[in-house]
Amino acid sequence: MQANIIISKATKTLSGTIQLTGSKSECNRALIIEALSKGKVKVLNISDAADAVTLAAVLKVHSPWSIVHSQAVADREPSTIDRQPPTMDHGPSTMDRQPPTMDHRLSTIDRQPPTMDHGPSTMDYVDIGPAGTAMRFLTAYLPLLDKNIIITGTKRMQQRPIGILVDAMRKLGAKIDYQVNEGFPPLQIHSGFQQKTDRISIKGNISSQYITALLLIAPSLPLGLTLEIEGELTSKPYVEMTLAMLQQVGIQHTWDDNNIHIANQPFKETSILVEPDWSAASYWYAIAALCDEAELFLPALTPYSLQGDSVITEIMANFGITSQFKDGGVHLQKEAKPILRKIFDFKECPDLAQTVIVVCAALGHDATFTGLETLKIKETDRVAALQNELAKIGVKLTEKGQVYKLDCSEKQIPEKVTIRTYEDHRMAMAFAPLALVVPQVEVEEPQVVEKSYPAFWSDLEKAGFKVDGYSIA
Numbered sequence: 001m002q003a004n005i006i007i008s009k010a011t012k013t014l015s016g017t018i019q020l021t022g023s024k025s026e027c028n029r030a031l032i033i034e035a036l037s038k039g040k041v042k043v044l045n046i047s048d049a050a051d052a053v054t055l056a057a058v059l060k061v062h063s064p065w066s067i068v069h070s071q072a073v074a075d076r077e078p079s080t081i082d083r084q085p086p087t088m089d090h091g092p093s094t095m096d097r098q099p100p101t102m103d104h105r106l107s108t109i110d111r112q113p114p115t116m117d118h119g120p121s122t123m124d125y126v127d128i129g130p131a132g133t134a135m136r137f138l139t140a141y142l143p144l145l146d147k148n149i150i151i152t153g154t155k156r157m158q159q160r161p162i163g164i165l166v167d168a169m170r171k172l173g174a175k176i177d178y179q180v181n182e183g184f185p186p187l188q189i190h191s192g193f194q195q196k197t198d199r200i201s202i203k204g205n206i207s208s209q210y211i212t213a214l215l216l217i218a219p220s221l222p223l224g225l226t227l228e229i230e231g232e233l234t235s236k237p238y239v240e241m242t243l244a245m246l247q248q249v250g251i252q253h254t255w256d257d258n259n260i261h262i263a264n265q266p267f268k269e270t271s272i273l274v275e276p277d278w279s280a281a282s283y284w285y286a287i288a289a290l291c292d293e294a295e296l297f298l299p300a301l302t303p304y305s306l307q308g309d310s311v312i313t314e315i316m317a318n319f320g321i322t323s324q325f326k327d328g329g330v331h332l333q334k335e336a337k338p339i340l341r342k343i344f345d346f347k348e349c350p351d352l353a354q355t356v357i358v359v360c361a362a363l364g365h366d367a368t369f370t371g372l373e374t375l376k377i378k379e380t381d382r383v384a385a386l387q388n389e390l391a392k393i394g395v396k397l398t399e400k401g402q403v404y405k406l407d408c409s410e411k412q413i414p415e416k417v418t419i420r421t422y423e424d425h426r427m428a429m430a431f432a433p434l435a436l437v438v439p440q441v442e443v444e445e446p447q448v449v450e451k452s453y454p455a456f457w458s459d460l461e462k463a464g465f466k467v468d469g470y471s472i473a
C-alpha cells in the first residue's frame with residue numbers, strides 16, 4: 001500500500017501542456033474488436049490505464065487466434081502460464097496478471113478465493129481486478145472462445161451486478177455459472193457456446209456496458225444479433241461510441257426505436273486510433289475552473305470525439321472555461337464570469353459527476369444534480385462517497401428521490417482536509433483540485449488513479465502543484 005499524499009498549490013494559476021493517455025473506454029472496445037477480428041484490426045495509442053493494460057494482457061492469452069496454440073499446450077501438459085489451481089489464492093500470478101505497478105495492490109488483500117469446486121483442471125483463470133468494462137466485455141467475449149474460464153475481480157467487482165448480461169448470454173447460448181453469489185462475479189464460463197437465438201431483450205437502465213458487450217460480439221455471432229433495449233437507456237453516448245467504433249472497422253448496424261441490429265459480418269483490415277481520455281481531461285477543466293488564471297493545452301483532443309465526456313467543454317463553459325480547438329488539440333482558458341447554471345444532468349456522462357460536483361462545492365455554488373442513479377454501482381457507491389467527503393468542508397449533498405441538492409451554506413475551509421478514495425480513481429482525481437481552495441489536501445490510497453490515469457500525480461507536479469509523498473511505484 002502506498003502512503004497518503006499531500007497536495008498543495010501556492011498560486012491559483014495554471015499554464016502549460018498536458019499530454020493525456022488514451023481513453024480507457026475507446027481502448028477497451030478497440031482491444032476486444034482487435035481480438036475478434038483476429039488481428040485484422042490494429043489498435044494504435046493503447047491507453048496506459050491499468051484497466052486497459054489488464055484487458056490487453058488477458059486478450060494476449062485468450063484470443064481466437066491463440067486458441068490453437070493454447071489448446072496444443074493444454075494437450076501436452078497442464079500449463080503453468082495462465083492456469084491456476086482453483087483453490088489457490090489470487091495473489092501474484094503470472095501471465096494473465098497485470099504488471100506490479102498496476103492497481104491490484106489495493107485489492108489483493110480483500111479478494112476472495114473461489115470457494116466452489118471449479119471442475120476439471122482445464123479451467124483457466126482470469127482476474128481483471130477493478131476493471132468494470134473489462135469484466136462486462138469479457139463476459140460476452142470469453143464464451144465465444146470455447147474454453148473453460150473463471151473470471152473474477154476485486155471484492156468490489158464481486159458486488160457489481162452482472163446478472164442482466166449473464167442472462168442475455170445464457171439466452172444466446174453461453175454456459176455460465178455463478179461461483180459465489182447469483183448475479184455477481186466470479187463467473188465460471190464453460191466451453192460449448194452454440195447460438196440459440198438472434199434476438200435478445202435487455203434492460204437499458206442499469207449499465208450500458210452490458211449492451212456494449214453484446215454489440216461488440218454481435219458481428220462475430222453466426223446469426224448476428226438484434227438487441228431490444230427495454231426501458232430507458234442510461235449512458236447512451238457509450239453505446240453510440242461502440243457503434244461508431246464498429247462502423248470504423250466496417251461493421252454496419254441499424255438502430256430503429258429500441259432495436260439495434262448487427263448482422264454477422266467481417267471486419268475490414270484497418271486500425272483504430274485511440275483518442276486521449278476526455279474523462280481525464282475533465283480534471284484539468286476542474287482545476288482551471290478553480291484557478292484565477294488558466295491557459296492549458298491538451299494535445300490530440302478533438303471536438304468530434306466519440307467520447308460523451310467531451311461534453312465537459314459545454315459544462316465548464318458555465319464556469320468560465322473556454323475551449324478552443326486548434327494546433328491539434330484543445331486550448332483551455334479561464335475567463336472571469338459569473339456562474340449561471342444551477343442544474344446539471346449526468347445520465348449521459350456519469351463519470352463527470354464527481355468532477356463537477358466537487359467544483360460546485362469548492363466554489364460554494366449551490367446546484368441541483370440528476371442522473372446519478374448508476375453511481376451507486378460503480379467503483380464505490382459514489383453518491384455516499386461524495387456525501388462523506390464533501391461533509392469535511394461543510395457541504396451537504398442531499399438526495400430527494402432522484403434529485404440531488406448541493407447546499408454550500410455552511411461551507412468552511414479548513415487548513416487541511418483528508419480525502420478517502422474508496423478504491424475509486426475518480427474520488428482521488430475529482431477531489432485533488434480542491435487544493436486550489438484548501439491549503440492542504442491529503443489523499444488516501446493515491447495509487448487508485450492508475451485505473452484510468454496513472455500519470456495523474458506527476459502531471460499535477462508538472463502543472464505546478466506540490467505533491468508530497470508521491471513516488472512512482
Ligand SMILES: O=C(O)C1=C[C@@H](OP(=O)(O)O)[C@@H](O)[C@H](O)C1
Pocket residue numbers: 024025026133206207208209212234235238350351374
Ligand atoms: O462503456 C464504457 O466504457 C463505460 C460506460 C459507463 O458505465 P455505465 O454504462 O455502467 O454507466 C461509464 O461509467 C464507464 O466508466 C465506462
Ligand SMILES: C=C(OP(=O)(O)O)C(=O)O
Pocket residue numbers: 051130131132133134351378379426452
Ligand atoms: C465506472 C468506471 O469504470 P468501470 O465501470 O469500467 O470500472 C469509471 O471509470 O468511472
